[in-house]
Amino acid sequence: xxxxxxxxxxxxxxxxxxxxxxxxxxxxxxxxxxxxxxxxxxxxxxxxxxxxxxxxxxxxxxxxxxxxxxxxxxxxxxxxxxxxxxxxxxxxxxxxxxxxxxxxxxxxxxxxxxxxxxxxxxxxxxxxxxxxxxxxxxxxxxxxxxxxxxxxxxxxxxxxxxxxxxxxxxxxxxxxxxxxxxxxxxxxxxxxxxxxxxxxxxxxxxxxxxxxxxxxxxxxxxxxxxxxxxxxxxxxxxxxxxxxxxxxxxxxxxxxxxxxxxxxxxxxxxxxxxxxxxxxxxxxxxxxxxxxxxxxxxxxxxxxxxxxxxxxxxxxxxxxxxxxxxxxxxxxxxxxxxxxxxxxxxxxxxxxxxxxxxxxxxxxxxxxxxxxxxxxxxxxxxxxxxxxxxxxxxxxxxxxxxxxxxxxxxxxxxxxxxxxxxxxxxxxxxxxxxxxxxxxxxxxxxxxxxxxxxxxxxxxxxxxxxxxxxxxxxxxxxxxxxxxxxxxxxxxxxxxxxxxxxxxxxxxxxxxxxxxxxxxxxxxxxxxxxxxxxxxxxxxxxxxxxxxxxxxxxxxxxxxxxxxxxxxxxxxxxxxxxxxxxxxxxxxxxxxxxxxxxxxxxxxxxxxxxxxxxxxxxxxxxxxxxxxxxxxxxxxxxxxxxxxxxxxxxxxxxxxxxxxxxxxxxxxxxxxxxxxxxxxxxxxxxxxxxxxxxxxxxxxxxxxxxxxxxxxxxxxxxxxxxxxxxxxxxxxxxxxxxxxxxxxxxxxxxxxxxxxxxxxxxxxxxxxxxxxxxxxxxxxxxxxxxxxxxxxxxxxxxxxxxxxxxx
Amino acid sequence: xxxxxxxxxxxxxxxxxxxxxxxxxxxxxxxxxxxxxxxxxxxxxxxxxxxxxxxxxxxxxxxxxxxxxxxxxxxxxxxxxxxxxxxxxxxxxxxxxxxxxxxxxxxxxxxxxxxxxxxxxxxxxxxxxxxxxxxxxxxxxxxxxxxxxxxxxxxxxxxxxxx
Ligand code: FES
Ligand code: FES
Numbered sequence: 001x002x003x004x005x006x007x008x009x010x011x012x013x014x015x016x017x018x019x020x021x022x023x024x025x026x027x028x029x030x031x032x033x034x035x036x037x038x039x040x041x042x043x044x045x046x047x048x049x050x051x052x053x054x055x056x057x058x059x060x061x062x063x064x065x066x067x068x069x070x071x072x073x074x075x076x077x078x079x080x081x082x083x084x085x086x087x088x089x090x091x092x093x094x095x096x097x098x099x100x101x102x103x104x105x106x107x108x109x110x111x112x113x114x115x116x117x118x119x120x121x122x123x124x125x126x127x128x129x130x131x132x133x134x135x136x137x138x139x140x141x142x143x144x145x146x147x148x149x150x151x152x153x154x155x156x157x158x159x160x161x162x163x164x165x166x167x168x169x170x171x172x173x174x175x176x177x178x179x180x181x182x183x184x185x186x187x188x189x190x191x192x193x194x195x196x197x198x199x200x201x202x203x204x205x206x207x208x209x210x211x212x213x214x215x216x217x218x219x220x221x222x223x224x225x226x227x228x229x230x231x232x233x234x235x236x237x238x239x240x241x242x243x244x245x246x247x248x249x250x251x252x253x254x255x256x257x258x259x260x261x262x263x264x265x266x267x268x269x270x271x272x273x274x275x276x277x278x279x280x281x282x283x284x285x286x287x288x289x290x291x292x293x294x295x296x297x298x299x300x301x302x303x304x305x306x307x308x309x310x311x312x313x314x315x316x317x318x319x320x321x322x323x324x325x326x327x328x329x330x331x332x333x334x335x336x337x338x339x340x341x342x343x344x345x346x347x348x349x350x351x352x353x354x355x356x357x358x359x360x361x362x363x364x365x366x367x368x369x370x371x372x373x374x375x376x377x378x379x380x381x382x383x384x385x386x387x388x389x390x391x392x393x394x395x396x397x398x399x400x401x402x403x404x405x406x407x408x409x410x411x412x413x414x415x416x417x418x419x420x421x422x423x424x425x426x427x428x429x430x431x432x433x434x435x436x437x438x439x440x441x442x443x444x445x446x447x448x449x450x451x452x453x454x455x456x457x458x459x460x461x462x463x464x465x466x467x468x469x470x471x472x473x474x475x476x477x478x479x480x481x482x483x484x485x486x487x488x489x490x491x492x493x494x495x496x497x498x499x500x501x502x503x504x505x506x507x508x509x510x511x512x513x514x515x516x517x518x519x520x521x522x523x524x525x526x527x528x529x530x531x532x533x534x535x536x537x538x539x540x541x542x543x544x545x546x547x548x549x550x551x552x553x554x555x556x557x558x559x560x561x562x563x564x565x566x567x568x569x570x571x572x573x574x575x576x577x578x579x580x581x582x583x584x585x586x587x588x589x590x591x592x593x594x595x596x597x598x599x600x601x602x603x604x605x606x607x608x609x610x611x612x613x614x615x616x617x618x619x620x621x622x623x624x625x626x627x628x629x630x631x632x633x634x635x636x637x638x639x640x641x642x643x644x645x646x647x648x649x650x651x652x653x654x655x656x657x658x659x660x661x662x663x664x665x666x667x668x669x670x671x672x673x674x675x676x677x678x679x680x681x682x683x684x685x686x687x688x689x690x691x692x693x694x695x696x697x698x699x700x701x702x703x704x705x706x707x708x709x710x711x712x713x714x715x716x717x718x719x720x721x722x723x724x725x726x727x728x729x730x731x732x733x734x735x736x737x738x739x740x741x742x743x744x745x746x747x748x749x750x751x752x753x754x755x756x757x758x759x760x761x762x763x764x765x766x767x768x769x770x771x772x773x774x775x776x777x778x779x780x781x782x783x784x785x786x787x788x789x790x791x792x793x794x795x796x797x798x799x800x801x802x803x804x805x806x807x
Numbered sequence: 808x809x810x811x812x813x814x815x816x817x818x819x820x821x822x823x824x825x826x827x828x829x830x831x832x833x834x835x836x837x838x839x840x841x842x843x844x845x846x847x848x849x850x851x852x853x854x855x856x857x858x859x860x861x862x863x864x865x866x867x868x869x870x871x872x873x874x875x876x877x878x879x880x881x882x883x884x885x886x887x888x889x890x891x892x893x894x895x896x897x898x899x900x901x902x903x904x905x906x907x908x909x910x911x912x913x914x915x916x917x918x919x920x921x922x923x924x925x926x927x928x929x930x931x932x933x934x935x936x937x938x939x940x941x942x943x944x945x946x947x948x949x950x951x952x953x954x955x956x957x958x959x960x961x962x963x964x965x966x967x968x969x970x
Contacts (some may be wrong), residue, residue, distance in 0.1 A: 024902055024903065024905075025902065025905070027910065028901065028902040028907060028910075029902070030910075031907055031910030031913045031914075032884075032894070032898040032901050032902055032907065032910075032913055032917060033844070033884065033885070033887075033888060033894070033898065034842070034843070034844020034845070034883065034884035034885045034914045035844070035885075036844075036910050036911075036913075037843075038843075038846065038911065040837075040843075040846070040847065041837075041843035043838070043841070124834070125827065125829065125830070213945065214909070214911075214945055215846075215848045215854060215856060215909070215911040215912050215943065215944070215945045215946075216846065216848065216909070216911045217848075264909075264910065265909065266846070266848075266909045266910070266911030267908075267909040267911060267945050267946055269945070298849075298850045299848065299849040299850050299851065299854075300850060526909055527908035527909030527910070527946045528908070529908070691905050692905070694905075695905045695908060695946075695947060695951060696908075698947060698948035698949075698950045698951065699908060699945070699946045699947050699948045700948075701948060702947075702948035702949070703945070725849070725850070725851050725853075726849045726851050726853035726854060726943075727851050727853070731853075731854075731943050731945065733936075733939075733940040733941075733942075733943060733949075734935070734936040734937075734939050734940050734942075734944075734949040734952070734953065735936050735937060735940045737948055737949050737950075739950055740948060740950060
């Protein structure tokens with residue numbers, strides 16, 4: 001039976017809503033009607049609430065904890081402290097970075113907001129009352145809040161629990177507050193290049209501590225079913241399978257008896273990759289009480305205790321010829337990891353992929369070194385909407401290039417064009433050991449410069465500067481150029497793992513008899529629209545319309561194992577697994593079609609949604625027909641059914657890139673920076689859903705605006721966190737946020753099955769240097785070389801004042 | 808603590824309940840009434856995720872005690888579509904124009920826009936941006952939200968003219 005519907009090939013393609021279609025999102029129906037299911041929406045019979053007593057000190061010894069008054073509050077059932085966890089060996093938990101972190105403070109606290117006791121009560125109000133009444137007696141200790149002082153001879157010892165352990169997870173520790181040293185590249189060669197250079201520029205560039213601050217905070221519900229011995233954990237987990245494995249390792253509950261479910265997640269941006277004390281305490285409380293226990297942090301707790309990002313003090317040096325050709329790059333980083341090393345980097349990369357710091361440039365020799373230190377700050381160090389430490393690296397190189405351009409009196413765009421890796425050099429081996437898969441930087445940059453009419457902008461800036469000097473305006477115009485190369489899609493199992501788990505990802509596809517399908521993945525969406533886009537990949541591969549494909553992820557009982565969603569890895573890794581699973585299905589479908597059409601397999605060709613006999617397209621079987629046949633016919637030599645699973649171990653990372661140009665107007669008397677226009681050209685290889693890509697770019701650029709113009713998690717000398725509420729922590733509103741202009745070029749990844757590279761994090765990686773460069777550019781002619789972010793009104797005004805521009 | 812009696816109209820339905828007087832309206836709606844559309848995103852009245860419509864005004868339900876809402880007429884995101892399930896123009900426009908990603912801000916955002924368009928049926932882009940500045944979104948950069956509200960405003964005014 002041939003499907004006789006007389007529709008054209010174009011219509012068949014259209015109907016699939018496959019790759020390249022701006023398909024509307026299937027998630028939106030529930031979200032727009034308030035029917036999402038986020039963790040705090042979960043309500044189970046008899047559910048209890050847990051809440052933390054947290055340290056008001058940055059560094060202090062705990063002398064005593066008195067719980068009687070709290071336990072007397074009606075509704076309070078238990079107060080758990082480190083002493084209760086010790087017999088279970090649960091007072092510390094392993095971090096993703098090979099360190100341990102206190103679940104509840106063990107004899108001393110190391111940062112303000114640290115978890116000290118967990119109060120369990122019948123409702124959240126009673127729990128909060130209990131928290132108020134737990135009496136903790138502290139003795140303050142000297143605080144280290146400056147990473148540069150962490151390794152002083154007389155610096156106080158922070159981590160007493162590991163004071164004798166001088167062999168860290170990444171090699172020897174050289175001081176009691178030192179975590180690791182990591183280096184890459186040719187140190188001697190780089191020193192020589194610097195010594196021999198016509199010009200050298202050097203700068204200390206700090207990327208301040210910030211926080212991903214998704215609109216939904218972290219939380220979980222733990223439910224121990226004592227009869228079946230099964231623990232179920234619902235939570236804001238960006239990596240549900242990894243959470244299950246970690247939970248199993250620390251609780252000794254067998255992995256098959258733990259079910260981890262990530263429901264809808266209200267944004268992650270890296271904040272929800274880690275494993276937090278709240279998860280462990282909720283699980284313990286549920287095991288102890290036999291009731292489900294919910295823990296959801298509030299915003300202050302979120303900003304002060306779960307997963308900060310950045311806090312990198314980077315010293316860059318560039319060697320160059322006098323006509324602007326870069327001959328060498330050196331970078332050293334002092335990395336402030338806070339009180340516990342809880343970074344979420346692949347094991348062998350304690351500084352993530354920071355060695356992408358040579359950026360988009362053909363730099364013959366380079367060296368980078370990173371030292372991680374402990375301070376009295378919250379742990380974390382996650383990739384806030386970027387791949388592991390890539391945004392730090394991009395910020396350093398893109399600022400340094402501008403500084404070099406300024407020194408040589410060259411145009412920032414010109415110096416970039418001069419040093420770009422050329423199209424014919426790909427695949428390109430960087431001086432720090434990466435193999436860039438594909439790129440065409442000159443084309444992208446030329447398109448960007450033409451689109452914004454760069455020369456006209458520079459001419460306008462000349463006029464603006466002259467007018468400013470004549471006293472006709474108090475605004476200075478700045479043009480920021482950035483060109484970034486990202487490295488995403490971690491990653492090849494041979495060198496990427498987290499806690500020993502290879503960073504592959506997976507997809508399982510089942511075709512139902514009537515020709516619809518379900519696909520399950522090891523990833524989890526936090527707004528990226530996986531249910532929409534992964535169905536598009538499947539649609540293009542197997543010829544079933546996307547709307548007939550259900551996509552499921554986030555439940556460890558049903559989804560195949562995968563390492564989750566962060567570091568822009570879903571499309572490069574799970575997207576590839578999806579395509580490969582689809583291809584397995586197609587291979588079997590081809591055999592079935594051959595049988596049905598009574599031809600040799602080799603005589604068939606795939607066309608959109610069917611196999612047809614070569615040279616005779618009238619003789620064909622659609623995937624729908626094949627699916628039905630696979631369930632109702634005995635086909636010699638083939639098992640019934642049509643399903644496949646693929647575990648994809650990527651052969652390489654992918655390297656998205658982009659050219660961003662922002663224009664700002666700065667009022668020197670108020671320090672207000674107005675982003676007049678911003679153009680973002682992204683090349684993320686094959687584009688799966690342009691609408692979603694654009695949305696991701698808008699969101700990422702807005703986050704970059706937030707970082708550049710105001711976000712700052714800082715601490716005072718006594719260890720108090722400044723700005724841990726939305727009163728102080730800058731999240732731009734619709735008023736501060738400009739309209740973003742997006743554009744693209746398409747350079748597919750040669751090793752990815754569909755050529756896609758991943759995009760969610762590019763705008764943050766490129767947006768930060770572009771906006772910061774724009775601010776610097778406004779003042780460059782007045783002698784500004786570099787000033788640290790955030791470029792908030794007060795700091796900008798101070799800068800203008802220092803340059804003698806204010807009245 | 809002794810409980811107080813609460814009477815209010817929520818999404819057109821009269822409800823009677825009792826609650827601890829310190830209960831916040833957002834917890835009352837989410838936990839007692841199972842209306843989990845409005846969310847909680849902060850503790851300082853900044854994010855707007857908890858926005859509901861109370862007596863014809865947008866309020867942040869995390870900053871209202873349930874007793875203050877006694878006798879009030881409340882509309883939450885769950886009550887914005889028509890009774891027959893037809894989506895409100897805003898709900899449709901948010902989907903058409905990709906005005907949401909993770910969806911966490913969306914109920915508050917749409918509920919705010921629902922009131923904004925009654926206060927000002929044909930707002931300029933700038934008026935929309937100011938009008939929703941009490942609602943934070945971390946995912947979208949607002950551009951498509953603003954577009955969705957503009958489109959919904961046009962559709963509603965066309966509909967109005969037709970009626
Ligand atoms: S929860 Fe943030 S304003 Fe109400
Ligand atoms: S869509 Fe995620 S916060 Fe707005």
